[in-house]
Amino acid sequence: MERFKALNRLSHYRRTLFPHSSDSNSNSLCDDTVLVEGKASSRIVTLNRPHVLNAVGVRLIELYESWEKDPHFGFVVIKGSGKAFSAGGDVVCLYQFMDEGRLEDCKDCFRTFYGLMYLIHTYMKPHVALIDGVTMGAGAGISVLGTFCVATDRTVNIRGMD
Numbered sequence: 001m002e003r004f005k006a007l008n009r010l011s012h013y014r015r016t017l018f019p020h021s022s023d024s025n026s027n028s029l030c031d032d033t034v035l036v037e038g039k040a041s042s043r044i045v046t047l048n049r050p051h052v053l054n055a056v057g058v059r060l061i062e063l064y065e066s067w068e069k070d071p072h073f074g075f076v077v078i079k080g081s082g083k084a085f086s087a088g089g090d091v092v093c094l095y096q097f098m099d100e101g102r103l104e105d106c107k108d109c110f111r112t113f114y115g116l117m118y119l120i121h122t123y124m125k126p127h128v129a130l131i132d133g134v135t136m137g138a139g140a141g142i143s144v145l146g147t148f149c150v151a152t153d154r155t156v157n158i159r160g161m162d
Contacts, residue, residue: 041074050082075126088137
């Protein structure tokens with residue numbers, strides 16, 4: 001029941017912050033580019049914004065929520081393109097909200113990112129993260145909170161270059 005309540009709040013924040021995010025014509029600064037390959041019962045997700053180290057946005061939440069409800073779908077594999085898995089949330093979007101004085105929207109953005117972490121941690125289907133390169137912030141959250149996490153020798157240690 002608690003998971004249901006938390007995910008309902010997540011949907012509310014997403015709809016409030018990004019009312020047109022499901023619209024395929026939307027070019028929101030806060031939306032992310034995600035490539036999806038479907039093979040049998042699996043989905044392979046590629047975070048495809050290498051110019052901003054694959055900063056994540058609301059599109060990822062929408063995909064995960066829809067797949068969890070689909071009985072024909074079995075598991076998710078997620079990876080990044082370029083030199084990073086993901087550097088985390090879209091700080092440009094947060095800066096834009098702060099610059100416009102939209103502090104409540106900033107708070108909702110963080111609630112949305114934390115909601116994504118909760119969604120992945122409690123995901124009912126296997127989640128495999130293939131991390132290669134820079135991985136920090138929300139990127140670390142979406143990788144280590146899932147079922148499996150595979151890191152390469154190029155993965156940057158987020159605690160400091162030990």
